[in-house]
Amino acid sequence: MKLNRFWGALASALLLGALTTSPASAQVKAKLGTSLPDTHPQTIGARKFAELVGTRTEGRVTVTVYSNATLGSDVQMTSALQGGTLDFTVPSTATLANLVKDFGVIGLPFSFTSEKQADAVLDGPFGQALLAKLPEKKLIGLAFWENGFRNVTNSRRSIEKVDDFSGIKIRTMQNNLYIDMFNGLGSNAVPMAVNELFTALETRAVDAQENPFTVIHAQKFFDVQKYLSTTGHAYDALVLLAGKPFWDKLSEADRGAIEAAAKEATLFQRETSRRLNGDLKAALAKEGMQITEVTPEQRGLMREKLKPVINKYAAQFGDELVSSFYGAIAKANSGN
C-alpha cells in the first residue's frame, strides 16, 4: 500500500512537471507561402529561413514552406497574413505598396545602380523606417530580400531603344508605378499576378513581361519568349513578412530566435540571388533566347522618356520620402 502511494505521488509529480513545462516547449506550426517555384531564390531563401527557425527555436517553431503560389498570389498571401490564416510570405515591395504606399518608392525607375547600394539603403535607416510602417497594417517586416534588377522579355522583336516599346502588350506587377512606367515607354501595360503569367504569354494574351533573370529562368519564360533585353529598368526587393496575428501569439524568446533566423537567411538569400542572376543570363541564351544588351546611352534615353512618370510619382510619394530615398542612395554611393 505504502509503495503504491509512493508511485502515485511520483506519477502526479511527473504529470505536474510535464504540465508546467509544456507552455515553454509548446509546438508552434507555421506556414510560409511563396509565389515562385522551388528553384527561385525567393523559395530557396524561404526554405533556409524555415530550417534556421527550427534550429534557433530548438524545434519549438516549425515552418512549412508552400511554394509556387499553391496558397495564392503575393497579394492574396499578404492579405492572408493580415487575417491570420497564413504566417509568413515574401512579396515584392511593388505589391506591398498597395498596402503601404511608401514601399513603392523602391520601384522608381533607374534609381539603383548596384545590389550593394540597395543593401545599404534597405538595411540602413531608410529601409528600416519603411519596415516600421508595417505593424499598423497587421504585418511584421523581418527583412529585405532580393529579387534583383528587372529586364524585359517579349515575343515580338528585339527591344534595343525606347521606340521599340511601341505597341507591345506587357504584363506588369499589380502596381500603379509599374503600369505607368510601361505605358510611359509606349507599351500597353496589363497588370496580373506572376503565377498567371506563363499561360498569358503562351496564349499570346500578352507579348511581354519584365523580371530578373532568376524569375525568367525559374518560370521557364524562355519557352514562350524569344527576346530578352537587359533594360535593368528597376531594382526589386522582396520583404520577408510575418503576420501580426501570428506574431502576437509567440513568446519573446521565439520572436527573438525568428528575427535572428531572418537575419542569417537574408545573407544566404541575397548571396544565392546574386549568384543565380549572374549565372542564368548565359543559361537563358543556351535555352535559345536572343539577348540584346541595352547600352547605358539607351537606358539614359528611357529614363528621360520616363521623367513625367518619375515626377508624377515623386509628387505622390511626397518630398520628404523621395529626398530621403535619393539621399540614402547618394550616401551609399559615397560609402558612408
Ligand code: EAX
Ligand atoms: O514577387 O510578380 C513578379 O513579377 C515578381 O517579380 C515576383 O513574382 C516576386
